Amino acid sequence: xxxxxxxxxLALSFWIGGVALFTFVLTPILFxxxxxxxxxxxxxxxxxxxxxxxxxxxxxxxxxxxxQRGRHFIPALVLLxxxxxxxxxxxxxxxxxxxxxxxxxxxxxxxxxxxxxRQEFSRLHAVSAVCNLAVFAGGVVLIILx
Numbered sequence: 001x002x003x004x005x006x007x008x009x010l011a012l013s014f015w016i017g018g019v020a021l022f023t024f025v026l027t028p029i030l031f032x033x034x035x036x037x038x039x040x041x042x043x044x045x046x047x048x049x050x051x052x053x054x055x056x057x058x059x060x061x062x063x064x065x066x067x068q069r070g071r072h073f074i075p076a077l078v079l080l081x082x083x084x085x086x087x088x089x090x091x092x093x094x095x096x097x098x099x100x101x102x103x104x105x106x107x108x109x110x111x112x113x114x115x116x117x118r119q120e121f122s123r124l125h126a127v128s129a130v131c132n133l134a135v136f137a138g139g140v141v142l143i144i145l146x
Contacts, residue, residue, distance in 0.1 A: 008064035015057035016139030051091035058084040072145045083138045086131040
């Protein structure tokens, strides 16, 4: 077996595994076991690395896909590009705006839910969650296509 298909599988698996671990295990545990503000600070510290990880794994997978041009090339290419676009949008647009809002809000424990800053944060969080789930679903499809 060639090195490129193996690297493609590894990059894709590391990316989607990271999404699954962060989304379905780590974040829920933090918010169940820690006060809301502390859990939010921890997740906020992790987000930049989380997005860089996704972008790096996605870039490696994309390069490998372009080099091997195997079975299901076009659907895989479309999915990978969309996944990278969603991750880039989260990393470069959503996360910086959400981090700035979090600083302005101060405490989610004491700021009312109907506060305009919290409502904007909730909107950004929802958009980010949809992007994250889309990346995960796209990754699952790519793994099935293997």
